[in-house]
Amino acid sequence: MFYKKRAMEKLNGKKILVVGATGGIGSSLVKLLHQSGASLFISGRNNEKLLALSQQIGLSSSCMAAVDITSSTEVEQLAVQVNAEMGTLDILINASGIGIIKPLEQLSLEDFMQSLQTNLVGSFLLVKAFLPAMKEVKKGLIINIPGVLGKVPMAGAAAYSASKYGIVGMMQSIREELKRTEIRITNIFLGGVDSPFWETIDLKVQKEKMIREEEAARAIWFLCQQPASGVVSEMVLQPFNHQAI
Numbered sequence: 001m002f003y004k005k006r007a008m009e010k011l012n013g014k015k016i017l018v019v020g021a022t023g024g025i026g027s028s029l030v031k032l033l034h035q036s037g038a039s040l041f042i043s044g045r046n047n048e049k050l051l052a053l054s055q056q057i058g059l060s061s062s063c064m065a066a067v068d069i070t071s072s073t074e075v076e077q078l079a080v081q082v083n084a085e086m087g088t089l090d091i092l093i094n095a096s097g098i099g100i101i102k103p104l105e106q107l108s109l110e111d112f113m114q115s116l117q118t119n120l121v122g123s124f125l126l127v128k129a130f131l132p133a134m135k136e137v138k139k140g141l142i143i144n145i146p147g148v149l150g151k152v153p154m155a156g157a158a159a160y161s162a163s164k165y166g167i168v169g170m171m172q173s174i175r176e177e178l179k180r181t182e183i184r185i186t187n188i189f190l191g192g193v194d195s196p197f198w199e200t201i202d203l204k205v206q207k208e209k210m211i212r213e214e215e216a217a218r219a220i221w222f223l224c225q226q227p228a229s230g231v232v233s234e235m236v237l238q239p240f241n242h243q244a245i
Helices: 002-011 024-035 047-057 072-086 109-137 158-177 196-200 213-223
Strands: 015-019 039-044 064-066 091-094 139-144 182-190 234-237
Touching: 015 024, 024 039, 024 047, 024 213, 039 047, 039 072, 047 064, 064 072, 072 109, 091 109, 109 139, 109 158, 109 182, 139 158, 158 182, 182 213, 213 234
Parallel strands: 015 039, 015 091, 039 064, 091 139, 139 182, 182 234
Antiparallel strands: none
């Protein structure tokens, strides 16, 4: 109870943008952040889902926007809207992304490029749009979710791992540019979360052994409360084992 109270105090009034807010992890995270008193702006691809989520938590429609993060124009417009609504962000959370898991002989160029555009280029455009304002005040927090396949690849994940490894390398390089600031960059490597990610993937898994979406969201919520004296550069959260024998 004491920790929960302190956590709410830390997040109360924090200006936070959650991209990918309508996904399983994203929507759970939005609810946690809202309960902690954060000032939220939510974004996703589906306007109807965004509207339903905003109504559920009592968020103004001016604090949501349907955005294709592979479009530089739409991401730039999002930055303008967020800045007009709440000013410089304290925390940017990118919970968006797609997963295409196929063996190489079934993986098309379209699959590969779609993975890169959504997971890697989308992340680049978001950082490109929101980091300058953070640099002006020399503080902020950026959280990406490369997934555990951005650290340890598996068979069939050539496109997905390429996009996620790309995020890791990109953010490590950007981190080097921010050494004279208090801007934090955190990667959380999630593996085996019971989410819609698996619905289009032909892989035998044991969903009952996976991490619940709410638990994954709570880990991200925890990362939003980093101490002023340090930074959590990365966190790895995965089940013991979820692949079927």
